[in-house]
């Protein structure tokens with residue numbers, strides 16, 4: 001019997017029946033702040049909970065993130081080295097993110113914002129668009145989510161390239177590797193990637209390297225009139241720089257699911273910006289039963305001493 005403590009500052013989505021009917025080891029769920037005897041807690045299932053509370057669990061075996069990202073855990077190096085940190089990796093999350101990316105690439109390519117504006121004015125007018133093969137999509141972050149989105153877009157005929165730290169790629173896709181990082185890295189690769197990108201899709205995790213990476217300098221490297229889509233993390237993008245690039249026409253439109261500060265303030269200019277599509281950090285949501293199945297499976301693996309899926313590398317920060 002494993003005891004899991006759910007620690008989350010924001011989620012009401014996970015009921016007391018979270019692990020009911022889930023195959024694998026039997027799990028007892030407790031909900032923070034009703035911890036009971038802290039020495040009985042084996043695993044934390046956590047999203048944005050206060051780090052100070054963590055020191056109180058002497059027998060912890062692992063920490064599970066409620067999502068794919070782990071930036072909400074703060075400085076990973078502050079966590080005990082021996083404590084595995086495991087993120088959520090699951091086809092349900094991957095497929096939903098692929099849907100958000102495809103939806104928004106198609107939206108811009110097929111001029112949906114213009115048609116919505118025309119509909120408001122009852123204007124019947126069609127616009128020719130270039131074929132998908134002439135639209136160069138650049139996916140920043142070629143991980144679980146980035147590669148799946150790349151594959152889906154390539155399947156629709158888009159000219160897709162990916163950019164990552166170490167240069168993983170799918171067969172047949174152009175791959176660019178982070179500047180000065182990793183074996184075989186090529187300085188200027190990010191600039192080359194941006195120069196060939198009409199639609200930039202960021203699925204990067206937030207780390208010290210990626211914080212503020214999408215800024216004035218990087219927007220200027222894109223072809224004039226490019227689109228920017230961000231569903232990675234809000235703090236990878238400098239919002240004031242994006243607003244300026246939209247104003248100047250350097251960036252033609254943006255679809256944003258994540259923001260420097262969430263929820264997005266009512267007074268934020270993105271809400272009513274004609275070139276910006278806002279979604280409330282929903283590009284891919286964690287589905288409770290899928291999460292419970294993954295967590296139970298990984299608890300089983302930990303208890304059998306076999307490698308888990310989604311183990312975070314705390315020196316990389318993701």
Ligand code: NDP
Pocket residue numbers: 067068069070093097140141142143144145146163164165166167168178203204205206207209210231232233257258281282283284285318
């Ligand atoms: P992965 O860890 O599988 O992939 C991360 C990718 O980013 C890897 O390709 C990695 O490179 C690349 N990367 C990391 N740092 C750098 C860098 N400095 N320079 C270039 N590339 C870099 O993560 P996932 O694909 O599973 O998830 C990505 C992120 O998506 C999450 O961290 C989270 O922030 C966000 N997310 C957002 C959701 C939403 O609803 N908006 C839902 C789920 C996730 P390499 O391959 O070389 O390691």
Ligand code: OXD
Pocket residue numbers: 066067068069070088284285286
């Ligand atoms: C995640 C998220 O990291 O929802 O899973 O942002």
